[in-house]
Amino acid sequence: MKRAFDLTMALLAIMLLWPVMLLLALIIWRCLGAPVLFRQLRPGLHGRPFTLYKFRSMSDKRDASGRLLPDEARLGAVGRTIRKLSLDELPQLFNVLRGDMSLVGPRPLLMEYMSLYSPEQGRRHEVRPGITGWAQVNGRNALSWDERFRLDVWYVDHRSFALDLRILLMTIGRVLGRHGVSEPGRETMTPFTGSQQKGRNGE
Numbered sequence: 001m002k003r004a005f006d007l008t009m010a011l012l013a014i015m016l017l018w019p020v021m022l023l024l025a026l027i028i029w030r031c032l033g034a035p036v037l038f039r040q041l042r043p044g045l046h047g048r049p050f051t052l053y054k055f056r057s058m059s060d061k062r063d064a065s066g067r068l069l070p071d072e073a074r075l076g077a078v079g080r081t082i083r084k085l086s087l088d089e090l091p092q093l094f095n096v097l098r099g100d101m102s103l104v105g106p107r108p109l110l111m112e113y114m115s116l117y118s119p120e121q122g123r124r125h126e127v128r129p130g131i132t133g134w135a136q137v138n139g140r141n142a143l144s145w146d147e148r149f150r151l152d153v154w155y156v157d158h159r160s161f162a163l164d165l166r167i168l169l170m171t172i173g174r175v176l177g178r179h180g181v182s183e184p185g186r187e188t189m190t191p192f193t194g195s196q197q198k199g200r201n202g203e
Helices: 002-032 077-084 092-098 111-116 121-126 145-158 161-177
Strands: 037-043 049-055 102-104 130-132
Touching: 002 049, 002 077, 002 092, 002 102, 002 161, 037 111, 049 092, 092 130, 102 161, 121 145, 130 161
Parallel strands: 102 130
Antiparallel strands: 037 049
């Protein structure tokens, strides 16, 4: 039932939002250049890697040595707007169609985090990752890593169709209210370095 719902809603969303996605692609191409899409390997169900798609929100600005500038320096007005409205996540609707993701589930993080999870934190990969999730509607990036993982595992243990509908409805309010878009005092998330038992946590 969950997979059928994901397919139906993803197809409907793509049909309704394709003019928005096309306009957004043109804006990104005009302001940031090519490529329009950001692609990156992320861990999916049971940790199997897949290619995640997002609209690009950062420039390729580099220093005199050719190294990329910090995220804050590459995230301009266009990128900040895209992120605040969560428009960068729209291409993940195609990840849902491919079966890589679900509409609702723990957010897919970086492959290099896999070895840093505790056994309990690693349970977040018992389900498909989602475009939105229980952690996203309960604090999003304003949460610490431990809080996010606790909410992710809670979802794994309590997932249901009714809960997914509740999360989707709550997501609309969070996006419109722009709650927890970024970590306080930062434009982007602090990298995960392990649980409190392994080291300092944060995001």
